[in-house]
Amino acid sequence: MNIILLGPPGAGKGTQAHRLVEHYGMRQLSTGDMLRAAVKAETPVGLEAKAVMDRGDLVSDEIVTALIDAELTAMGDDVGVIFDGYPRTQAQAEQLDDLLAKHDRELTRVVELGVDEDALVERITGRFTCAECGALYHDTANPPAKDGVCDECGSTEFKRRPDDNEETVRNRMQEYRGKTAPILPHYEARDLVSRVDGMASIEEVSKAIDALLA
Numbered sequence: 001m002n003i004i005l006l007g008p009p010g011a012g013k014g015t016q017a018h019r020l021v022e023h024y025g026m027r028q029l030s031t032g033d034m035l036r037a038a039v040k041a042e043t044p045v046g047l048e049a050k051a052v053m054d055r056g057d058l059v060s061d062e063i064v065t066a067l068i069d070a071e072l073t074a075m076g077d078d079v080g081v082i083f084d085g086y087p088r089t090q091a092q093a094e095q096l097d098d099l100l101a102k103h104d105r106e107l108t109r110v111v112e113l114g115v116d117e118d119a120l121v122e123r124i125t126g127r128f129t130c131a132e133c134g135a136l137y138h139d140t141a142n143p144p145a146k147d148g149v150c151d152e153c154g155s156t157e158f159k160r161r162p163d164d165n166e167e168t169v170r171n172r173m174q175e176y177r178g179k180t181a182p183i184l185p186h187y188e189a190r191d192l193v194s195r196v197d198g199m200a201s202i203e204e205v206s207k208a209i210d211a212l213l214a
């Protein structure tokens with residue numbers, strides 16, 4: 001299976017991708033995660049991407065496609081892939097078509113998570129992760145069972161993304177509306193798109209995605 005998770009920032013792509021990894025043994029390829037790792041490691045790509053990401057603008061198509069290509073090259077052909085946060089532009093959608101052909105993979109489905117934008121701002125500005133294991137949390141919707149302690153690994157260190165502030169979030173949404181949503185017809189023409197209500201609970205969204213992939 002090769003799946004694209006599409007949706008504005010905060011729609012729940014990362015949360016659902018993590019779940020698919022656990023349930024189906026798929027690999028999550030998140031260009032956002034790869035870029036954040038590059039920024040942290042201060043690689044040439046990271047140094048170039050940092051300011052762009054801080055503003056909530058899009059990093060160049062060439063950079064993100066090269067990151068995806070490298071991951072697909074390094075991984076076995078038998079592992080299913082979830083593309084999370086990629087493609088985000090028409091050029092990336094076309095580059096991904098070429099990459100899938102090159103790596104002998106076929107797209108199974110494009111899942112679009114539909115959401116209400118105002119609710120998203122609250123969702124995004126409240127989210128944080130365990131600094132140790134990466135478990136995902138939210139101030140109100142999904143806090144750890146014991147305040148300040150990670151449910152998964154017991155760590156007491158948490159972190160928030162620097163681009164999860166309201167101004168940057170609004171810009172990221174505008175980028176989604178202007179550049180990413182317009183790629184849907186590219187996949188609708190091949191009857192690959194399914195819409196899921198991303199405002200439902202995490203469990204309900206998971207069930208709806210499972211039903212699509214069954």
Ligand code: AMP
Pocket residue numbers: 009031032033035052053054056057058059060061064084085086087088092163172
């Ligand atoms: P994300 O974690 O998917 O929300 O991505 C965080 C930031 O990384 C975005 O706001 C962009 O600046 C950059 N980014 C991630 N994926 C892409 C992509 N496919 N194309 C361009 N920029 C990206």
